[in-house]
Amino acid sequence: MTAVAAAAGRTRGAVRGALADARRGWSPYATAGGALAVLAGLAPFLLGGAIADDTLATGAYEALAATGLALCVGLAGVPSLAQGAFVGTGAFAAAHLLRHTQAPAEVAALVGALAATALGVVIGFAVRSLDAVRVAVATWLLSWLVALALGALPWLSGGAQGLVVPTRRLLGFAPTPLVHYELGVVLTGLCALALVALRRGPFGLDLAAATQRRPAAAALGVPMERLRVIAFAASAFVGGLAGGLLVQLNIVADPTAYGPLLSFELLVAVLVGGAAVAFGPSAGVIVLGLIALAARGLGALAPLSGSRFEPMLEALLLLAVLTTGGSALVPATLDVLRRFGLSPKKPRRRVAHAAPPRRAAAALRARGLTKRFGAVTAADHVSFELAPGTVTALVGPNGSGKTTVLRLLAGAQAPDCGSVKLGARDLTLQPPSERVGAGVVRTLQARGTFDELTVLENVLVGVDRTRRRAGALRTVTSTPLYRAENDVARGRAVAALEAVGLEQKAEAQASSLSTSEQRLLELAAALATNPAVLLLDEPSAGAGDADLQRLARVISTLRDRGLAILLVEHNLRLVNETADTVVLLANGRVTATGSPEEIAASVAAREAYFGRDEPGGA
Amino acid sequence: MSLAVQVLFTGLSAGAVYGLVAIGHSLIYRLTGIVYFALGDLIGLGAFITLFVAAGTAPLTSETVSGGRMGLAIVVGVTACVAAGGAGYFAVVQPYIGLRSAIGWVAATLALGFAIRAVLDAAFSRSAYVFPDPIPFHRLGNDGLVKILGAQIHVRAFAVLGVAVVVAAAASWILQRTWFGRSLRAIADDPEAAALAGVAVERTRALAFGLAGGMAAIAVVVAAPGAPFETGSGELLGLKGLVAAVIVRFGGLWSAFAAGLGIGVLEAALGTGLLGHFQASADYRELVPIALAILLLAARPLRSREAVE
Numbered sequence: 001m002t003a004v005a006a007a008a009g010r011t012r013g014a015v016r017g018a019l020a021d022a023r024r025g026w027s028p029y030a031t032a033g034g035a036l037a038v039l040a041g042l043a044p045f046l047l048g049g050a051i052a053d054d055t056l057a058t059g060a061y062e063a064l065a066a067t068g069l070a071l072c073v074g075l076a077g078v079p080s081l082a083q084g085a086f087v088g089t090g091a092f093a094a095a096h097l098l099r100h101t102q103a104p105a106e107v108a109a110l111v112g113a114l115a116a117t118a119l120g121v122v123i124g125f126a127v128r129s130l131d132a133v134r135v136a137v138a139t140w141l142l143s144w145l146v147a148l149a150l151g152a153l154p155w156l157s158g159g160a161q162g163l164v165v166p167t168r169r170l171l172g173f174a175p176t177p178l179v180h181y182e183l184g185v186v187l188t189g190l191c192a193l194a195l196v197a198l199r200r201g202p203f204g205l206d207l208a209a210a211t212q213r214r215p216a217a218a219a220l221g222v223p224m225e226r227l228r229v230i231a232f233a234a235s236a237f238v239g240g241l242a243g244g245l246l247v248q249l250n251i252v253a254d255p256t257a258y259g260p261l262l263s264f265e266l267l268v269a270v271l272v273g274g275a276a277v278a279f280g281p282s283a284g285v286i287v288l289g290l291i292a293l294a295a296r297g298l299g300a301l302a303p304l305s306g307s308r309f310e311p312m313l314e315a316l317l318l319l320a321v322l323t324t325g326g327s328a329l330v331p332a333t334l335d336v337l338r339r340f341g342l343s344p345k346k347p348r349r350r351v352a353h354a355a356p357p358r359r360a361a362a363a364l365r366a367r368g369l370t371k372r373f374g375a376v377t378a379a380d381h382v383s384f385e386l387a388p389g390t391v392t393a394l395v396g397p398n399g400s401g402k403t404t405v406l407r408l409l410a411g412a413q414a415p416d417c418g419s420v421k422l423g424a425r426d427l428t429l430q431p432p433s434e435r436v437g438a439g440v441v442r443t444l445q446a447r448g449t450f451d452e453l454t455v456l457e458n459v460l461v462g463v464d465r466t467r468r469r470a471g472a473l474r475t476v477t478s479t480p481l482y483r484a485e486n487d488v489a490r491g492r493a494v495a496a497l498e499a500v501g502l503e504q505k506a507e508a509q510a511s512s513l514s515t516s517e518q519r520l521l522e523l524a525a526a527l528a529t530n531p532a533v534l535l536l537d538e539p540s541a542g543a544g545d546a547d548l549q550r551l552a553r554v555i556s557t558l559r560d561r562g563l564a565i566l567l568v569e570h571n572l573r574l575v576n577e578t579a580d581t582v583v584l585l586a587n588g589r590v591t592a593t594g595s596p597e598e599i600a601a602s603v604a605a606r607e608a609y610f611g612r613d614e615p616g617g618a
Numbered sequence: 619m620s621l622a623v624q625v626l627f628t629g630l631s632a633g634a635v636y637g638l639v640a641i642g643h644s645l646i647y648r649l650t651g652i653v654y655f656a657l658g659d660l661i662g663l664g665a666f667i668t669l670f671v672a673a674g675t676a677p678l679t680s681e682t683v684s685g686g687r688m689g690l691a692i693v694v695g696v697t698a699c700v701a702a703g704g705a706g707y708f709a710v711v712q713p714y715i716g717l718r719s720a721i722g723w724v725a726a727t728l729a730l731g732f733a734i735r736a737v738l739d740a741a742f743s744r745s746a747y748v749f750p751d752p753i754p755f756h757r758l759g760n761d762g763l764v765k766i767l768g769a770q771i772h773v774r775a776f777a778v779l780g781v782a783v784v785v786a787a788a789a790s791w792i793l794q795r796t797w798f799g800r801s802l803r804a805i806a807d808d809p810e811a812a813a814l815a816g817v818a819v820e821r822t823r824a825l826a827f828g829l830a831g832g833m834a835a836i837a838v839v840v841a842a843p844g845a846p847f848e849t850g851s852g853e854l855l856g857l858k859g860l861v862a863a864v865i866v867r868f869g870g871l872w873s874a875f876a877a878g879l880g881i882g883v884l885e886a887a888l889g890t891g892l893l894g895h896f897q898a899s900a901d902y903r904e905l906v907p908i909a910l911a912i913l914l915l916a917a918r919p920l921r922s923r924e925a926v927e
């Protein structure tokens with residue numbers, strides 16, 4: 001009895017917390033969004049039959065499919081051209097189930113969604129690490145593959161007549177177009193909410209980082225490939241659900257309806273309406289609906305079916321949107337509202353800094369690391385140890401293999417032989433994302449900030465690696481654990497910013513920082529992954545005198561906190577000020593190891609570094 | 619044996635057209651780093667302009683078109699294709715090259731393709747058209763057929779194959795031997811360096827887009843009279859060419875051409891049930907190469923992780 005009471009109490013608390021969070025996060029946009037959703041639900045009654053119910057219902061399901069596509073296009077920044085194929089898969093899977101079993105309508109739609117999800121996972125996995133060009137080609141080919149398969153395989157598609165789908169009651173109602181429409185509006189609204197939740201959560205942040213600067217995101221351990229598969233799967237699920245319901249609305253599964261043209265139209269809807277905003281895709285579908293009306297008008301002028309003009313008008317509209325700077329309908333409207341001062345002031349919550357749980361100190365040991373590129377041996381049996389609470393500098397002339405060694409340690413490259421161990425754990429074959437999880441993180445020599453994110457968000461990308469309850473499903477459902485972790489995550493991000501002295505600029509845009517501040521920001525983001533070992537690739541690049549002092553202080557502080565730090569550096573001043581041990585590399589070999597003073601005193605070291613004085617040389 | 623020969627020649631003549639389209643896709647990809655999704659529709663446009671000049675929008679038989687008018691039609695069609703290709707570059711490709719997001723050019727080139735298709739659909743409302751024959755093949759051999767190793771082969775197959783090889787060889791010569799070709803290769807290598815060296819990058823690229831369209835249009839015009847041609851046929855040719863280009867990873871000119879031939883033969887073989895003894899194989903004729911291309915895209919050896927940096 002007490003257990004039940006306690007559970008009830010917890011539930012009450014959780015609900016209260018959720019309501020409080022919702023109230024805090026509420027904005028005029030949310031009110032407007034809710035009003036629009038209600039208006040959309042009432043549309044059939046307000047329009048008074050001016051547009052047939054089944055046209056409206058088709059539009060609602062198209063909006064659902066387009067909102068699903070926005071998960072891929074808007075969140076993951078991937079040009080997916082396969083949404084039509086996912087809708088078609090859902091449609092025919094549902095149609096076959098309804099024809100051959102007594103499955104209820106909802107189950108059929110769900111099975112359609114799952115069938116599409118399976119296809120989405122397969123294609124998502126196939127393109128998980130491809131560049132945008134190949135993603136576009138692969139998804140375009142998939143769209144054609146499904147369309148041609150439906151055309152060529154009568155056992156699958158029912159031939160030219162299609163499959164007649166038996167109708168069943170939908171959620172307890174007779175399956176009229178009106179019921180379908182209302183269901184489509186509700187599902188689209190839910191999908192739009194999910195889109196917003198994902199975009200604001202770790203999932204969207206990580207994807208934004210990976211889209212903006214993939215190498216930097218990879219260095220911070222963002223599992224870009226997995227996120228992409230999830231985005232495709234989610235996108236396909238929603239598309240398949242739309243297909244499974246659409247086919248029941250249409251009563252016939254038409255094999256010609258789910259071709260590349262549908263994929264294109266859904267992409268147009270997303271791009272015209274706005275890929276990254278909740279109601280963008282729906283707005284795009286409404287615009288396409290208006291275009292269909294215009295096409296019918298054109299068709300009446302020429303004695304032709306209006307549908308022949310539809311793709312042309314859609315294409316022209318898309319080209320117009322793209323050429324006018326690509327600002328889509330909904331974002332453009334929001335911009336106008338903002339200009340008139342109607343933008344909601346986001347109340348910033350002050351967050352207390354929260355230290356991450358201390359990671360057990362561990363040494364990183366490199367043993368016999370070797371890497372060859374053709375005839376060049378960039379690393380030749382390199383061995384050393386990074387002990388907790390020490391700074392080890394890796395120095396050597398250009399081309400001596402410093403960066404290669406750092407990459408081997410960070411997992412950006414696999415060694416030909418040798419091993420990398422953190423404490424007792426062998427990391428030799430682990431990819432960078434695993435190593436970040438284990439506590440080994442690097443910074444890049446090239447610039448690695450995410451310019452379109454704020455300073456705090458940059459660091460949050462690093463914090464995301466330490467989160468345990470921030471999966472896509474938890475994010476969408478906004479579980480109490482997820483929300484509690486959100487606060488902790490912000491606190492950790494602030495703590496990381498404090499460590500490098502950037503906490504005052506938390507809300508600034510990353511692109512507004514100076515070059516040396518951006519270096520510090522990268523360091524903070526790496527620090528936010530809560531590492532035991534920090535690998536810094538030329539952090540002093542482009543730093544002035546004062547910047548160098550600041551950097552040296554930060555590095556010393558981190559060492560004193562017990563981190564093992566590797567410093568790949570050209571700047572001998574920074575090395576002398578911070579390093580406990582210097583490892584000298586020449587032609588991929590370790591030629592000397594010792595304290596900075598010892599190395600400076602060693603003739604061999606000087607020769608290796610500055611070159612031998614040739615007797616009689618000019 | 620006779621079936622195999624039949625399949626081989628049917629496949630080669632279809633594949634020759636795919637091959638030329640594949641050369642176009644490959645060339646464009648290497649020049650600009652994008653895939654020109656509108657290429658197939660542009661080719662369809664060239665074919666239908668040819669038809670329009672030769673015979674208007676009504677379907678005609680070959681007897682009613684004079685050789686001179688047909689010649690003019692081909693010239694106009696191919697020229698229009700070249701012009702549209704170049705104009706398309708400036709309209710839907712050039713503004714988006716070098717942007718971080720690929721969505722711009724993907725959407726814009728698709729939009730151009732669908733717009734062309736829609737114009738064709740509006741102007742040519744029948745489901746399929748018979749093309750006038752530029753060369754009276756039916757007077758050759760036995761009513762246009764010759765017997766080779768027991769197989770009846772259309773004379774047209776040889777003509778298509780021959781024209782395609784000549785066009786490909788001409789393209790190869792242009793790429794290897796002319797100033798224009800050297801400029802193209804310089805741009806493919808490094809656009810900025812090419813610009814510094816005095817190459818008019820934009821104009822050269824636009825010309826290449828035109829060339830890609832024109833090349834394939836020639837082959838289509840020769841091949842089209844062999845079978846009914848639909849407004850969507852160009853699109854399908856573009857797709858097959860893309861599949862061939864993907865299979866050779868947008869490689870060199872002759873490997874793209876060879877991949878096109880290979881797909882043609884594979885389709886013909888599947889279409890006649892030559893491969894595999896299951897009867898349904900004909901249905902999979904068009905599906906197999908596409909699935910293969912997707913697999914190859916996915917199975918591409920992953921770039922070493924370093925290359926990402």
